[in-house]
Amino acid sequence: MxxxxxxxxxxxxxxxxxxxxxxxxxxxxxxxxxxxxxxxxxxxxxxxxxxxxxxxxxxxxxxxxxxxxxxxxxxxxxxxxxxxxxxxxxxxxxxxxxxxxxxxxxxxxxxxxxxxxRRRSGQVQRLCCGDLEMNLSEKNLTRGGRSIGLSPTCWQLLECLMRASPAVVSRQQLEQAVWGESPPDSNSLKVHLFNLRRAIDGPEEPPLLHTVTGQGFVLKCYENFKE
CATH class of the missing domain: 3.40.50.2300 (Response regulator)
Structure with missing residues (x-):
């Protein structure tokens, strides 16, 4: 419903x-x-x-x-x-x-x-999750005032996750969002997600990007989250 x-x-x-x-x-x-x-x-x-x-x-x-x-x-x-x-x-x-x-x-x-x-609005120009903020019109990303640089692929992955947050996004949905009907080998997504996690989740910051076993990935503020 x-x-x-x-x-x-x-x-x-x-x-x-x-x-x-x-x-x-x-x-x-x-x-x-x-x-x-x-x-x-x-x-x-x-x-x-x-x-x-x-x-x-x-x-x-x-x-x-x-x-x-x-x-x-x-x-x-x-x-x-x-x-x-x-x-x-x-x-x-x-x-x-x-x-x-x-x-x-x-x-x-x-x-x-x-x-x-069936879709989220494309009109919004600022996406937020906790202290992580993505400005789509200015193409910049910050977390707690810290500027973050991303590759084009990591940017697409993060935008997909932020638009869906706090819902879980499956591996297939992420691959579709970035590569369409021609996804690369199975390790490519894993590598890009590793780089994305390293970029947005600093060593002294609560993690935002989480793996949900058997379901996919979610961008969400969790306290004491266990994967």
């Missing part, structure tokens, strides 16, 4: 959407303003976010900008009654992934949600 968040101040519309999505086996939390929506996003992980453009306390564009600024890559579907091109351009600049104009058909909403939920 998909788990999404709806941020909509029209309570009648929100109730209708929550009930309809439940019939489609989509669990939907609801917030009635932008500030409450951001609070829920801090506490829970959602597969997608439905965000109304015109919201009290904090509008949809500002909420979207704040989410992307803090590295949240949840796919965002913006609801709006505005159909002008410049409004859509501003929305995409703020970090939204898709638009749906009001009024809309429920079936179209479900189709768009399911499509968005």
């Amino acid at each position: 998909l788990n999404i968040l709806l941020v909509e101040d029209d309570l009648d519309l929100a109730q209708t959407l929550v009930q309809y999505l439940a019939l489609e086996e989509i669990r939907c939390d609801h917030a009635s303003n932008g500030v409450a929506g951001l609070h829920l996003m801090e506490k829970h992980r959602y597969e997608a976010l439905i965000l109304d453009l015109n919201l009290p306390r904090l509008d949809g564009l500002s909420a979207c900008q704040q989410l992307r600024a803090r590295g949240d890559d949840t796919p965002i579907l913006m609801l709006t009654a505005r159909d002008q091109l410049e409004d859509k351009v501003e929305g995409f600049k703020a970090g939204t992934d898709d638009y749906l104009l009001k009024p809309f058909e429920m079936e179209e909403l479900v189709v768009r949600l399911r499509a968005l939920a």
Whole structure:
């Protein structure tokens, strides 16, 4: 079952959407303003976010900008009654992934949600895990203020792991992300992961890159993690 968040101040519309999505086996939390929506996003992980453009306390564009600024890559579907091109351009600049104009058909909403939920957003430009920060627009990586240099392959591996974090990424998924349908010999990934681990996990820093036996690899802040 998909788990999404709806941020909509029209309570009648929100109730209708929550009930309809439940019939489609989509669990939907609801917030009635932008500030409450951001609070829920801090506490829970959602597969997608439905965000109304015109919201009290904090509008949809500002909420979207704040989410992307803090590295949240949840796919965002913006609801709006505005159909002008410049409004859509501003929305995409703020970090939204898709638009749906009001009024809309429920079936179209479900189709768009399911499509968005299959991926994380490519709009986010800053990825974080603990004190490790990857700036995609400036192509730099730091941990606790320490600048880290990576090879192009290690950068791709780390970006894949950071976008998925805290979920486990299988060996096959990592190979697909870097080499597509033509993976190299079986030792190549092992060597690159060794180099990546050495680069991001300093001797006096808590480890972030972990091997999960039989499943793959995960980038996560663990206390007393045992492989």
